[in-house]
Amino acid sequence: MRGNPLSETKLTVIYDNPxxxxxFESAYESEQLELARRIPGYLRLEAxxxxxxxxxxxxxxxxxxxxxxxxxxxxxxxxxxxxxxxFFEALGRIATGGVRVLVSDIEVPQH
Known part of the structure; x- marks a missing residue:
């Protein structure tokens, strides 16, 4: 197991300018946000x-x-x-300006 066992881990998708x-906006809600909501196991989602x-x-x-x-x-x-x-298949289609995906250890949580 990586990271501090008491901290959370964050998956971040950064969309560059399309x-x-x-x-992009016409596809974002259904092809990204809605598909992100279906990925299992997350505690919370921010967009x-x-x-x-x-x-x-x-x-x-x-x-x-x-x-x-x-x-x-x-x-x-x-x-x-x-x-x-x-989600990632749709990401490849609509992120025409580029995209970055990060996995981060949250060192100072908002609790």
């Missing part, structure tokens, strides 16, 4: 959209989804499920 924001920059320049990212799990082992098991497979 080549067509309207097309966020990056605020636009005041000067109009591109933001460093566009959206994020965070899934919080009890442990590294739990997230490792979750990403091998068919539900995660459907």
């Amino acid at each position: 080549t067509d924001p309207d097309a 966020s959209k990056v605020w636009p920059k005041e000067d109009g320049s591109p933001t460093p990212a566009y959206r994020m989804i965070d899934l919080y799990y009890p442990s590294y082992d739990d997230v490792s098991a979750a990403v091998t499920t068919p539900e995660a497979g459907a």
